[in-house]
Every structure is written in C-alpha cells, then in structure tokens.
Amino acid sequence: MSSPISLTEHILDQQRLHPDATGEFSTIMTQIVLGGKMIAQDLRQAGLLDILGSTGDVNIQGEEVQRLDQRANDTFVQVFESSKIVRTVISEEMEEPYTVIPAERTGKYAVFFDPLDGSSNIDVNAPLGAIFSIHRLLPSSSGKENSLYLKPGVEQVAGGYILFGTSTILVYTCGDGVHQFTLNPGIGEFLLSASNITMPSRGKIYSVNEGNRQKWSNEMRNYIAHLQESDVATGRPYSLRYTGCLVADVHRVLLKGGLYLYPGEVMKPEGKLRLMYEAAPLTFVIEQAGGIGSTGFERIRNIQPKAPHQRVPLVIGSREDVELAETFLKPKIE
Ligand code: AHM
Numbered sequence: 447m448s449s450p451i452s453l454t455e456h457i458l459d460q461q462r463l464h465p466d467a468t469g470e471f472s473t474i475m476t477q478i479v480l481g482g483k484m485i486a487q488d489l490r491q492a493g494l495l496d497i498l499g500s501t502g503d504v505n506i507q508g509e510e511v512q513r514l515d516q517r518a519n520d521t522f523v524q525v526f527e528s529s530k531i532v533r534t535v536i537s538e539e540m541e542e543p544y545t546v547i548p549a550e551r552t553g554k555y556a557v558f559f560d561p562l563d564g565s566s567n568i569d570v571n572a573p574l575g576a577i578f579s580i581h582r583l584l585p586s587s588s589g590k591e592n593s594l595y596l597k598p599g600v601e602q603v604a605g606g607y608i609l610f611g612t613s614t615i616l617v618y619t620c621g622d623g624v625h626q627f628t629l630n631p632g633i634g635e636f637l638l639s640a641s642n643i644t645m646p647s648r649g650k651i652y653s654v655n656e657g658n659r660q661k662w663s664n665e666m667r668n669y670i671a672h673l674q675e676s677d678v679a680t681g682r683p684y685s686l687r688y689t690g691c692l693v694a695d696v697h698r699v700l701l702k703g704g705l706y707l708y709p710g711e712v713m714k715p716e717g718k719l720r721l722m723y724e725a726a727p728l729t730f731v732i733e734q735a736g737g738i739g740s741t742g743f744e745r746i747r748n749i750q751p752k753a754p755h756q757r758v759p760l761v762i763g764s765r766e767d768v769e770l771a772e773t774f775l776k777p778k779i780e
C-alpha cells in the first residue's frame with residue numbers, strides 16, 4: 447500500500463516544479479486549507495452551538511445572511527489577515543473588496559471566494575461548500591484597483607472548492623490536473639484521495655431548479671424536455687438530481703458526468719450565480735478534467751468581468767452534454 451500524501455506535501459511538491467516560486471502561493475493554499483478545516487469543525491457542531499439561523503442582515507446579493515455565512519466569511523478573512531500575503535480578498539459576503547495589504551505595499555495575489563455555498567442547506571444538515579479562485583496581480587500595475595483583479599477565468603492561477611458532505615473534501619487545480627483530498631478528522635489532515643481526475647464525456651444526470659421552469663426561455667424549456675424524452679440510443683431520459691448546493695452538484699458532475707444548469711431567466715437574463723467566485727473557479731476545475739463551463743452562449747473562461755459580484759448563467763459539466771445544451775440555447779442566426 448502506498449503511503450498517504452497530505453495536501454500540504456502535495457502543495458509543496460507542486461511548488462518544487464516551479465523553481466522561481468517564492469512560496470507565497472503555497473502559503474495562500476495552506477491558508478485556504480486551514481480556513482476549510484475550521485469551517486468543517488464549526489459545521490460538525492452547528493446544531494449544538496448557537497450558530498444557526500439568520501443574522502438579520504441582507505448581503506450585496508440581496509440575500510438573507512445566515513450566521514454561518516458570516517462566520518465562514520470571517521474565518522477566511524482572519525486566516526488571510528494572519529500572514530498578510532494576499533493583497534485583496536473578494537467575497538460573496540462583502541460588498542467591497544477587502545484590502546489585506548495596503549496598496550503601497552506589494553502583494554501578488556487576489557483571492558475570490560464564496561465562503562459558504564448552498565446557504566439554504568445550513569439549517570437542514572444538507573451539503574454545503576466553499577469555492578475559491580486565486581488570481582495573480584501585477585504589483586507595479588497602476589490604474590484602478592478593480593482593473594488589477596477583474597480578469598477572465600482563463601487567467602486564474604488556481605481554482606477549487608471544499609465540499610462539506612458526508613466527508614469533507616477539497617478539490618483544486620493549478621492548471622496541472624484536478625486533485626481531490628479527503629479530510630481525515632482524526633489527524634486533521636486532508637489526504638490525497640484522487641489525482642488527475644478525468645470526467646466522463648457524457649452523463650445521464652441533469653441538475654437544475656426545475657421550479658423555475660415558468661421563468662425560463664422557450665429554448666431552455668425545450669432543452670430540458672429533450673433530456674426528459676425517452677431514447678434508448680442516447681441514454682435518455684436523464685435522471686434529475688438537485689441538492690441546492692452548487693458545489694455538491696458540480697462535484698457529482700465531476701465524478702459521474704452529466705451537467706448542472708442555472709440558466710438566465712426571461713426577466714433576469716444574468717441568472718443567479720456569480721462569475722468570479724462560483725462559475726469561473728468551478729469551470730477551471732471541470733475544464734481541467736475534460737468538461738466545459740458555459741453560459742449557454744459563450745465560454746465562462748473567456749468572459750471579461752466588469753464587476754466583482756457580476757452574475758452569469760451557468761451550464762457546466764460533461765463536454766458532449768454542454769455542447770448539446772449550447773446548440774439549444776445559443777440564439778439562432780436567421
Ligand atoms: P449561495 O452561494 O448564496 O448559497 O447561492 C448559490 C446557490 C447554489 O449553491 C445553488 O445551486 C443555488 O444557489 C440554489 O439556488 P435556488 O434555490 O434558486 O435553486
């Protein structure tokens with residue numbers, strides 16, 4: 447039996463592949479891991495501690511902030527504050543980017559994160575996630591702070607997620623394959639549980655909030671109807687699975703194939719999910735495993751962001767499934 451590889455060792459091994467690396471990136475990854483472990487510990491005891499329920503506040507997204515959302519956000523900010531390597535953190539739970547290192551000092555990285563994804567699952571002991579994306583900044587860049595870190599997904603240095611499910615797992619990519627680590631709670635370490643994950647080119651499951659059907663375009667309704675039709679040759683009808691936690695649904699897609707969709711709606715074409723800390727990092731992971739992330743019209747990785755909390759429609763999963771969805775969803779040129 448081969449000896450277990452911890453996530454810390456894995457990060458350092460990756461660092462050795464880059465002789466010019468200063469170790470700053472590895473430290474950031476280690477901080478994310480620490481934040482993930484602290485949040486996992488909180489979630490394990492959530493029903494026993496007084497940390498469930500709402501704070502009474504509404505976030506930048508117009509959504510009710512849960513106490514655990516706030517606590518997870520504070521946890522990540524604190525770990526980044528402790529070593530002052532990340533220059534800026536941008537979170538779903540903070541209206542403005544948070545400057546860890548004042549502008550006059552250097553700081554090569556910005557981290558985008560969704561500290562607790564799937565908030566509606568908090569009070570019912572269903573899966574939750576955290577999503578992160580790391581961008582390299584040009585320290586000498588001048589111009590508006592926003593222009594330093596609002597970069598397309600294709601320029602991410604790393605992207606990944608933590609899934610707080612029946613076990614806690616961390617999945618990440620630095621553009622060199624997708625690797626999965628499982629938290630061993632006894633020793634408090636994430637251990638490598640799958641490396642260089644490749645996903646099926648086509649699946650049998652779709653994941654979407656079908657309660658929104660009346661709000662969708664005809665093209666979207668036609669695509670879902672297509673998946674629900676019987677056709678033995680193409681493996682239809684597809685099964686529907688939807689957890690209410692994007693990370694959990696995308697993780698299933700990564701391992702089993704198929705696709706997750708949160709489309710735009712006729713009255714809200716931008717959809718619900720956020721480009722920089724939901725769609726882009728998950729697309730980085732899925733594309734490294736052989737899949738595709740798309741809006742249905744264009745590829746997520748190519749979108750030039752205009753604002754930190756920008757929303758995008760998301761169609762993500764197996765290559766053939768997403769390509770077919772695009773043929774339904776792309777506007778037809780008459
Ligand atoms: P959140 O980051 O505020 O939790 O919102 C994102 C979540 C996703 O995890 C999930 O897939 C989706 O929103 C669920 O939304 P809905 O309840 O509209 O289906």
Ligand code: MG
Pocket residue numbers: 560562563564692724
């Ligand atoms: Mg989210």
